[in-house]
Amino acid sequence: MAAERSHLQRCMEQPSCAEGLVEAEAGSISLEAEVPEVLFDGMxxxxxxxxQWDQYRLISSALSSFLFQHGCSDKGVSQHYLNGLFLRP
Incomplete structure (x- = not known):
């Protein structure tokens, strides 16, 4: 976990990586991640x-919940988190 955090911190400090994140704010980005098999099976x-759910909605909900609960104060993240709590399809 510490190795992942330091990799993310290094990435955020690099201008090219930060620019890519800013450009992605207007839409969606593609994400590839390895998850433990038990989480994949649960998903x-x-x-x-x-x-009524799809993999994109599930991952967006999980990420927004994690970020919101860990202190992210971005209004867009908060909106996604609250939508996931209160909006039903």
């Missing part, structure tokens, strides 16, 4: 039992 089971 797959959740999506099977909740057909």
């Amino acid at each position: 797959r089971e959740f999506l099977r039992s909740h057909p």
Whole structure:
């Protein structure tokens, strides 16, 4: 975990990486990540039992929840978090 955090900190300090993040704010970005198999299986089971959700909505909800609960004060993140709590499809 510490290695991941330091990699992210190094990335954020590099101008080219920071510029890429700013450009991505207007829309969506593609994300590739390795997750433990148990989390993947849980995600797959959740999506099977909740057909109104898709993988993109699930990941967006999870990320916004994590960021909001860990002190992110960005209004867009807060809005995604609150939408996930109160809006039902």
